[in-house]
Every structure is written in C-alpha cells, then in structure tokens.
Amino acid sequence: MKLGAVNHIALTVSDMNRSEVFYNALLGFLGYQQEEKTDQLILWASNNGVITISPANPESPNKNHDRYSVGLHHLAFSADNREQVNSLHQFLVERGVKILDPPAEYSYLPGYYAVYFLDPDGIKLELTHTPNWPPESS
Structure with a gap:
C-alpha cells in the first residue's frame, strides 16, 4: 500500500x-x-x-441520497480506455440503470471521457478514462 x-x-x-x-x-x-x-x-x-x-x-429521515448535502457527492471508478466506458454504459442500459450523462468527453482534464449513473439509492457513480492521469511521478 x-x-x-x-x-x-x-x-x-x-x-x-x-x-x-x-x-x-x-x-x-x-x-x-x-x-x-x-x-x-x-x-x-x-x-x-x-x-x-x-x-x-431505518430511522433516518433521508430515504434517497442527496449528493448536494454534506457527504459523498459521487464515486468514480477508472477505466483503461474509452471502450470500457462505452461497454459499461451498454451494460447499464440493458439493466435499466438510470443514466445521468452518457459517455462523452468532458472538459475536466484533457481527454476526460466518462459515463455517469445512479445506484438504486440515488448515489451518483462514474466510470472514467483519463489518458495520462495520474501523471507519472518524477
């Protein structure tokens, strides 16, 4: 570790x-x-x-996750390439998972390519491919 x-x-x-x-x-x-x-x-x-x-x-007043309240906003997993992002998107669509944003390039970092979706409780999840990230340490 x-x-x-x-x-x-x-x-x-x-x-x-x-x-x-x-x-x-x-x-x-x-x-x-x-x-x-x-x-x-x-x-x-x-x-x-x-x-x-x-x-x-079960006593919690929150029945669905609110990513704009204090706590976890979203959880992102890494992909080795864009094809894995596209494959997961298709996998999720076939299972009826709520897609927030389909695979696309986003301006966070050069080449940032991701799909965003929700788990059953509304927790935002992401699979992203970001070439050259993390940068190699010197």
Missing part, C-alpha cells in the same frame, strides 16, 4: 437485497468479487480495493 491510497469505500443503502443485485453486476463488471456477506455488510474486493455496503439506519 502507498500512503494516502484509498483502502476501502463503505456505502449505506436502503435495501440490501436490491443493492446487492446492483453492485454484484456493476462491481463484477469492474473486476471485483463478493468476498463476504452478513446481514450488516456485503464486501467486494479486487486488486483496486474494497467496496462495502451496509444497511442505512
């Missing part, structure tokens, strides 16, 4: 069964495997890290 590398991402969800189906498909496409499952946690792992989901507090 490198100092500062993200170790894991933990998300809370309103419906564990519904989210398990969604994340099994998405994370399987991205090369993750489900490694652990209990009533309170489902964990997927790959060489790129760990993603977990846990049930949200």
Whole structure:
C-alpha cells in the first residue's frame, strides 16, 4: 500500500437485497468479487480495493441520497480506455440503470471521457478514462 491510497469505500443503502443485485453486476463488471456477506455488510474486493455496503439506519429521515448535502457527492471508478466506458454504459442500459450523462468527453482534464449513473439509492457513480492521469511521478 502507498500512503494516502484509498483502502476501502463503505456505502449505506436502503435495501440490501436490491443493492446487492446492483453492485454484484456493476462491481463484477469492474473486476471485483463478493468476498463476504452478513446481514450488516456485503464486501467486494479486487486488486483496486474494497467496496462495502451496509444497511442505512431505518430511522433516518433521508430515504434517497442527496449528493448536494454534506457527504459523498459521487464515486468514480477508472477505466483503461474509452471502450470500457462505452461497454459499461451498454451494460447499464440493458439493466435499466438510470443514466445521468452518457459517455462523452468532458472538459475536466484533457481527454476526460466518462459515463455517469445512479445506484438504486440515488448515489451518483462514474466510470472514467483519463489518458495520462495520474501523471507519472518524477
């Protein structure tokens, strides 16, 4: 591990069964495997890290994620090329996933190419290919 590398991402969800189906498909496409499952946690792992989901507090007044409130705005995964972004887009469309923005080049960085979509609780997710990023360290 490198100092500062993200170790894991933990998300809370309103419906564990519904989210398990969604994340099994998405994370399987991205090369993750489900490694652990209990009533309170489902964990997927790959060489790129760990993603977990846990049930949200049923007493919480928020029933859907609001990315403009304090907390997570969105979660972006990396792609090796534009074809992977396009393939994931097609994969998501076939499953009826809500697409926010289809694959396109965005002006964040030169060559930034991404698709944006929502998980079942409205958490914004992204797959992006950014050539020459991160820059090579000297």
